[in-house]
Amino acid sequence: MKAMVITKFGGPEVFSEVEMPDPHPGPGQVSINVTHSSVGLVDAFFRRGMIPMLQPPFVTGLEVAGTVRELGEGVTDFRIGESVVTLSLMSLGGYATVTIADALLTISLDGVIVDPAQAVAALPNAVTAYLALTQIAHLQKGESVLIHGAIGGLASMFPVVARSLGASRVVGTVRTAAKLDAARELAYDDVFVADDFPAVVGDERFNVVIDPVGGDILTASFGVMAPLGRALLVGNASEKEASIGSNMLWGKSIAVLGFSVGPYLQANPSAGRPAAKAVLKILAEGKLELPVTTLPLADVAEAHRRMDAKEVTGRIVLKS
């Protein structure tokens, strides 16, 4: 197989195309002929050595679409050639022409008419949004939701999923005015530029805040949360730590929570399929579309250059 290997920590130039032996699935796993691999900010964090999980050389990429190639011992619920997409995989290895996935975290696209590039761009992050809103934020019907970094790959899945769960109002913030138009194409009631936040929301108070950005915008959000509101930290696109005052939490009767789908699904693999079932229904209705740019797998360095330069609106998907 062909893999785009991170040879050392650093910039987009550290990728190297390498021929490697085809991997074979272990018990409970499948191997997948990869057609599409999604590119996320977390891949840039791995590439730069910000997440000390792996030492180079390694292959990043947490989510792929493709067809089942081989079944590991005990896997009976897939057939060879079946069209699938994976949820977020802690084992990485997605920037390759063959990868390995846990069968429980592999979702069949049988009978679902969907472009695989859109499926891999949307489904794993939409499942993350579904799990975050149902299992951690416990979103209730009629509640309002504020989402930062509104056009990001992960954030852009939250509005439709939140509405499917009964959210009454969904508001987003974007880092720059250049992203306003793209964000307004998504299912937000209002979108604001982060520089104008929190003043721009006036007296409005939110039940749930979703924050993949971190830093100052999380801290500023505490002031616009309703009593018993939940702020859910799901990322750190700003690469900044937020300061969370413990007295403020009880004083305002609010909670700050965190959620990371990879470790959660590793610990609770059976939670993936019910969430994916709910999300596939929305995906098949065409409601989870986001802007997707497709590049050849060999152009992974260019994909990462665009991500580092903050030139991406929506998501980049690599095609094998």
Ligand SMILES: NC(=O)c1ccc[n+]([C@@H]2O[C@H](COP(=O)([O-])OP(=O)(O)OC[C@H]3O[C@@H](n4cnc5c(N)ncnc54)[C@H](OP(=O)(O)O)[C@@H]3O)[C@@H](O)[C@H]2O)c1
């Ligand atoms: N919790 C989980 O399970 C989970 C799952 C997936 C991803 N994540 C995390 O979520 C975060 C976003 O990932 P992603 O793949 O969605 O990334 P992404 O597509 O690059 O989106 C990041 C978004 O944040 C915006 N942003 C706002 N303020 C920013 C600032 N100060 N600095 C940088 N960006 C800022 C970006 O705006 P511009 O477009 O204007 O730059 C962009 O829209 C990452 O930290 C990632 O590790 C977590």
